[in-house]
Amino acid sequence: MKKVSLTIDGKEINVEEQTTLLQAARAAGIQIPTLCHDDRLAPHGSCRLCSVEITSGKKARIVASCVYPAANGLVVETKSPRVVKIRKVILELLQASSPKGRVEELGRIYGTSTDKFEKELTFCILCGLCVRYCSEVKKADALGFIGRGIEKQVVFFPEIALKSCPACEGQCFSLCPTGILPNKFARSVPSFGRSQPTVFPVRLWDEENFLNLTRNIE
Template sequence: MSQISVTINGEHIQAEEGMTILEAARGAGIFIPTLCHHEQLESYGSCRLCVVEIGTGERKKVVASCLYHISEGLVVETETEKINGFRRTILNLLMHRWDNIPAILLEKYGAKSNERFIDNMTYCILCGLCVRFCHEVKGANVLGFIGRGTIRQVVIFPNQSAKYCASSCPDEMECLHYCPTGVISSQYYGSRPADGQALPHAAPVCINEDLNILEVLERVGHV
């Protein structure tokens, strides 16, 4: 891999070709906040906190730094007013799903809760870290997404879990450690709520022979 030079926040940095902006910046000790990024996993670009501005003058544009690959002479700004504004908005929205966002982020970007948005403390920010870990690292596919938009949520497929969980993660659920908000609790793992009991909205739900996916979809308002 050949070395190329890029400019991040006015600093000239040598980085390897094929790196993403995020990797190059972190290599040079420049902080870019992320929630859905993990070194072990493919970049996903769902949290959007890592947005940066690239280019100069009128050709400036905003990209997700975890997905954008660097090229020779690329000019990157990670903390412009526009970018910080975007991050503030994202955090404002996240605050209504997760009330325990690292204070350092809230202070840095001046995020405040806004009464326009209704609190929906699901503690799941749909970063997909658990789903991707289960798929990419373990190949078990026990966790998955269903739905779209406001009803999108993470579900556990216990059929799969019976087959794969014990062999993939013999000691414990390793996906737990990937959850930034701690919503995936072992309480609901591989179990199902008793009949008539409402599904805790915050928790991932189970799909197995008894609990048909239709029931689940009904509860999340899909059918």
């Protein structure tokens, strides 16, 4: 593998080609906050919290370090005022939908104001950790995304969940950065016994909507 040399926070770092900026930074002991990253999973780049400022030539821009590959001569700033400000806004936006768990912890570190944006509690930031863990590590595909845009949500597919979830004992729960998946799931577990095909939305209050979406007419 070819080696590339770059600068992160003023430190000269040599890494293999194809390494992401996040991996390079962590290898050098520089911490970058993340919510959707897990070393066992392919990068997703959905939370944008790992945003860093890169300069190549004259132009500086913001990229998601978890998906951006290291390149020769790159100058990376992980804690510049611009980056910190962006992370703060991202966290404030995330807190509007899920003000608990790791989102809350990071929010405290970045000194976010929790009431900046109107609350719309979904307790899901669509990081896809549970979905990807289920697909990539467990190879079960019991969870998935449905919908798009503001309607996008995470659901269990009961046909598969019924078989795979008991054996796995909900390893995906511990990954949830909103800290809410375990509680929500616990409430929907009894429904697994239902004979009717039902999909359990993580956003439970949307259950009725979702059932309307997927129900077969008798």
